[in-house]
Amino acid sequence: MKAPDAEARRAGLTAPMVCFLGAGPGDPALVxxxxxxxxxAADLVVSDEPRHAAIVEEFVPAATPRTDAAELGQAATTRGxxxxxxxxxxxxxxxxxxxxGVLFSxxxxxxxxxxxxxxxxxxVPGVxxxxxxxxxxxAPVTTNRVRSVRFVEAGEQSHVDVSKHRNTGHVLTGSREDVVSALGALLGDGWDPETPVLLSADLSTVSQLSVESTFGAAAELTRETFAESAQVTMLFGQGVEQHAELDWFETRPLFGWRVLIPRTKEQGSQTVRALSELGAxxxxxxxxxxxxxxxPTQMERAIQGLVNGDYQWVGFTSVNAVRAVREWFDDFGLDARALAGVRVAAVGGPTARALEDWGVAPDLVPTGEHSARGLVEDWPDRDPLVDPVGRVLLPRADIATEVLVEGLTERGWDVHDVTAYRTVRAAPPPAPIRESIKAGDFDAVLFTSSSTVRNLVGIAGKPPASTxxxxxxxxxxxxAEDNGLEVDVLAEEANMGSLISGLVDHAVRRRAEALAAGRxxxxxxxxxxVKRR
Structure with missing residues (x-):
């Protein structure tokens, strides 16, 4: 549905179009x-900023112009x-x-x-x-005894639409003060002050906050809990009683946690997705x-050696190593077919997936620990009769890999350890991120190597004891300890899944301890x- 360029439109070859897109509650996953x-496909996107910022960032190409709907005027007819x-x-x-996109819109x-x-x-309707x-x-608004739902815009006149339907599930929505006004109107119309209600804001996001109350206490609680600018949804009816039993979203183990991931965007994107499933x-x-x-001379010779059959194995110890060798191949006009006849090893799952994305199926991935040590344990001993070439290429960063080199040498292999790329300290992150790190705004930080510890402290500062x-x-x-940090979680296995699992266990234990102490x-x-210890 992509519209042609401006010249084609001026020539009358295509008609202009406005698509009204219901975006759901604001979570990109629900679009x-x-x-x-x-x-x-849009040539221009008009949104309510910053409410829809996450959706725009996720799905709108960077080059597409954007406009804030507030700039189009206050009246709906003017905006149209x-x-x-x-x-x-x-x-x-x-x-x-x-x-x-339609209800209360x-x-x-x-x-x-x-x-x-x-x-x-x-x-186009949304959720x-x-x-x-x-x-x-x-908190369901219908049950086996409640067969109808009434949607009410919160405000002083809400009782007009509610009071005649006391056996109906109700959904009220509006600004914080409109919800407070609606509560006053309902109480004034004779509703029982003990009627249970559930108040929520920022639905479907990690900022979601839900509180149970009653008609009599809800007004004060609403003002205490929610910001003046918040859009509050109030549910009442028999289904509210099931909130504690069916609350799956806000009870996720890392709900609301902000987690710092000191990795490249390519390496960290899967971690972000895994954390989001846990509420973080x-x-x-x-x-x-x-x-x-x-x-570059050594690496140029190594690439030539791979093509000529001088190596029996090539071992990749990181995703970056795969990316670097792939770029070297591109520079030489080669592709993955140049590895035909060479056995390929990957240090772990992410490295194996990077190889598979390149079209290379690894012959060896550690069955145990995903590390250089685990790779050595699973690497076969060299048999001169079966392995006449006997050479292994290890394209790596400018950081030594003694464990792997020594281990393979002991197994009889002739190891060529070649620098394929250099790692240098990245530029400091933007000032707001640095300030958040130092202030303890992040709940946790995931360190995946010694270099991530040293470099994060060097470019952004040391997280406080609360993180x-x-x-x-x-x-x-x-x-981490050498840099003055106290380690709270140590992964049982050297992989990201185990590291995240350790963080989840820590969060669950922390929550249980607080509840047991009445906090x-x-x-x-x-x-x-509060000091940690």
Whole structure:
């Protein structure tokens, strides 16, 4: 549905279009497939900033122009008229609107104004408010005894739409003060002050906060709990009683945690996704940058040796090593077929996946510890009759790999340890990130090597004692302690899955200890003013 360029539009070869896209509650994962297609094809995206910032960042190409809907005017008809003008100028305009895009929305008014300007429009619904509130709070608005739902816009007149339907599930939504006004109106209309209610804001995000209350106490609690600018959803009816039983979202083990990931974007993206499934937000801070070796001659000879059959094995000890060799192959006009006849080893799962992405199926991946030591343990001894070549190429960073070199040499192999790339300390992260690290705004940091420890401290400063420090192995932990950090989590195995599991166990244990002591379970960043021990 990508619109042609401006010249084609001026020639009348295509019609302008405004698509109103219901974006759901704001979580990019809940945008419909049709929605992602439209955002990728848009010539201009109009959104409510910063409410839809995550969706725009996830699905809109960097080169696509964006406009804040607030700049189009206060009145829906004014916005619709301007949207039509933007469509004539740009082509396909995607207007992002909250939730399903229709309920408690000005979409239809804007769409009517677009039509009056002679411009076509489309409405693509998203995940609605009721479904989001019910799913993410675990409080159903219908039960086997409640067969109807009433949606009410919060405010002083809310009782008019509610009081005649006391055996119905209710969903009220509005600003914090509108919800407070609605509560007052309902109490004034004779509702029992002990009626249970569930109040929520920032639905489906890691900032989601839900509190149970009653009509009588909810107004004060709402003002204490939610920011004045918050959009609050209030549920009441029989289903509220099931909140504690069905609450799966806010009870995830790392819910609301901010976790620092000192890795490159390529290495850290999978970690971010894994953490999000556990309720946490991962922030990647690159601590190293990859550069070519100062003297390329050795690597040039090694590539030639691979092509000529001078090596029987090539061992990759990192994703960066795979990437570096791949770039060397590209420079020589080669591809993965040049490795035909050479056996390939990978130090672990991520390195193996990088090879598979290149079209190379590794012959050896450690069955135990994913490390140089684990690779040595599984590497076969050389048999001169079976392995006449006997040479192994280890393309690596400018950091020694003595464990692997010594281990393979003991097994009878002739090891060529060649620098394929250099690692240098990355540039410091932006000032807000550095300040957040030093202030303890991050709940945890995941260290995957000694260099990540040294480089993070060097470019961004040392996290305070309140930040949970998780290390992938003993050597990394020792480096962390040498840099004045107290290690809270040590992975049982040297891989990212084990490291995250260790952090989850720590968080669960921390929560259980707080509850057993009669304290509210706080995230580390929430209790940073209290000394850890």
């Amino acid at each position: 419909t497939h049709r929605g992602t297609e439209l955002l990728a 008229r301007k949207l039509a003008g933007l469509a004539r100028e740009h082509g396909l305009v995607v207007r992002i609107v909250p939730h399903d 000005t979409t239809t008014d804007e769409a009517a104004a677009v039509r009056r300007q002679g411009v076509d429009f489309e409405i 609605g408010l009721a479904a989001t509130a019910t799913a993410f709070t675990g 937000t991962g922030t990647i801070v690159p601590t190293i940058a990859i550069q070519p070796p100062r003297t 949970v420090v998780a290390c992938i192995g003993p050597a990394t932990a020792q480096t 509210a379970p706080l995230r580390p960043s929430q209790g940073r003013t």
